[in-house]
Amino acid sequence: MASNTLVSRPGSDARKAGRRRAQRPADLGRQRTLISPAQLGRTRGKAVYWIVFALVILLFTVAFLGPLYWMVTGGLKATQEVVQSPPTAFPSSIHTENYSRAWTVMDLSRLLFNTLYYAFGALAFQLVFDVAAAYSLSKLRPVFGKVILGMMLATLMIPATVLVVPQYLTVLDVPIFQRNLLNSPWVIWLPSVTNAFNIFLLKRFFDSIPRELLDAAAIDGASPLRTLRSVVLPISRPILGVVSIFAVVGVWKDFLWPMLTLPDPSKQTLNVGIYSLASGVPENVLIAALTIASIPTLLIFLLFQRNIMSGLTAGGLKG
Amino acid sequence: MSAPTLSPSKATRPRHGHAGPTRPNSAREEFLRTLRRNISAHGFLIGAVLCFSFFSWYPMVREFILAFQKTENGKTTWAGWSNLSYVVNDPAFWQAWRNTLLFSALALVFGFAIPFVVAVVLNEFRHGQGYLRLLVYLPVMLPPVASVLLFKYFYDPGYGLFNRILEIFHLPAQQWLQDTDTAMLSVVIAATWMNMGGATLIYLAALQGIPGELYEAAELDGAGLLRKIWHVTIPQTRLILSLLLLMQIIATMQVFTEPFLLTNGAGPEGSTTTVVYLIYQYAFNFNNYGSAAALGLVLLVVLAGFSAVYVRLSRNSED
Secondary structure, three states, rough: OHHHHOOOHHHHHHHHHHHHHHHHHOOOOOOOOOOHHHHHHHHHHHHHHHHHHHHHHHHHHHHHHHHHEEEEEEOOOOHHHHOOOOOOOOOOOOOOOOHHHHHHHHHHHHHHHHHHHHHHHHHHHHHHHHHHHHHHHHHHHHOOOOHHHHHHHHHOOHHHHHHHHHHHHHHHHHHOOHHHHHHHHHHOOOOOOOHHHHHHHHHHHHOOHHHHHHHHHHHHOHHHHHHHHHHHHOOOOOHHHHHHHHHHHHHHHOOEEEEEEEOHHHHHOOHHHHHHHHOOOHHHHHHHHHHHHHHHHHHHHHHHHHHHHHHHHHHHOOO | HHHHHHHHHHHOOOOOOOOOOOOHHHHHHHHHHHHHHHHHHHHHHHHHHHHHHHHHHHHHHHHHHHHOEEEEEEEEOOOOOOOHHHHHHHHHHHHHHHHHHHHHHHHHHHHHHHHHHHHHHHOOOOOOOOHHHHHHHHHOOOOHHHHHHHHHHHOOOOOHHHHHHHHHOOOOOHHHHHHHHHHHHHHHHHHHHHHHHHHHHHHHHHOOOOOHHHHHHHOOOOOOOHHHHHHHHEEEEEHHHHHHHHHHHHHHHOOOHHHHHHOOOOOHHOOOOOHHHHHHHHHHHHHHHHHHHHHHHHHHHHHHHHHHHHHHHHHHHHH
């Protein structure tokens, strides 16, 4: 419950804020926090506020944007300039060819394509299987549904790293099917479905959809699949967005599993490929490659930051 | 599903004990309907259940079996407790645990306390909150290889940025990752930078849920800034603080990627060898799956206690 109210907060807050702003323009329409508005209203309070604010803005920009700046400009520096001491803040001459060299030498197009392929494949599998499972557990309520959900949630209790070894041995020789999944995209896609947390998040959202809506669809003669497609999914767009972003970012950020299961260099992900080639290329080319590898997830973040942050707080509280 | 609901028997459906002349017939109908409902419900579940069976549940069972088995020359034999005693008697075992606990302790000081302080400060700001929130979460979205190799470059004793900063403040230069004393600290600093965004945003959401009247009441009682934090802020966010604390303990004790990428896993004289890295080494460098699984079980037992408390707390938060 707590997370639902948190997710819905931005809208209701804005409304409340609007009302309050009309009454008390000095307060800028925010909720009362640690430091009282009266204290902030005084000259000394104002001065302290602005000094602390300026310091924090400066510190944060340096601490979190600084390294990114260093990365982008480091990729533009000449080979000697990157490893010279003291380091320079601005590249003395611009070498954009580092980026094109990184692109060809480290075969970034291949690595980028692989990562995208794995990420969106994993997204598709998660959307189909996890949504179907959550819908079934929430609305169709099969026998043993509770047991199955419990067993899925139990996997959250086992530290993920403990399972890496037996999981690796399993994909070497999948029981019954007798298949070796090493170096195939299935090795990323299929285990990504076992995301109990996503199923839990989706199920909780589906639980909040009123029963009457589904009954109405059933009376109109809709099959469960049809109901899922035409009633449940359109309402669930926000949660589907959150789950999708986390699915893609999860694959993008994973390191250990793809390193173990995709040993073939032509099948590797960005993380693994860049890591294994890192020692063989000059520093400036490597840094350029890091910049290129970072762009996709940074873009996703800048485009979807609102969904990511609301999903994070929804997930974090229930973890 | 639709046909039975429209059948005439629906209107006179015998409800619990209303036995009529049509009873055998509608009981069969009822049974068929339940059966059909369950078939479709389990149909929706099957994809996820299969994935869980192969990639979660089966590996979970296998982890336990592996821990008591030995594989030599392709022959698997029952090993009893010998894997476990081998693992415990390995001198690396205690070193890995010491390192892991050191990492967890340092990571908690940095990764648990700093985000809380940051969140409390950010929550006071009437301006620029969106920008600051964006900044702290930015590193979380970077591929780990990018942040890690970037930090490796900063840590370089020769041309690294960090020694340059120390120099500006007239502090002695450090060997960072190359020194047994500072290696783990360096790993923690990098890991904190990479991961603190999530915790900060969750704290911020929690802080925004504190009713402002509590602060007003505390002020009327003459409480200063620190006492307001101690008596209002912390008690009001206690549940989320403790959930995140447990989550962080569970996560930091499984640390692998950061030390693996920053110091090739072991570090100078094994000063950054963590338990999970030791598992990795047993399994993938020495092909000793039995010992890897046995050490995994030890980790599992240690973390199970924390997981149990976590589940307990988060269930309480739901009520």
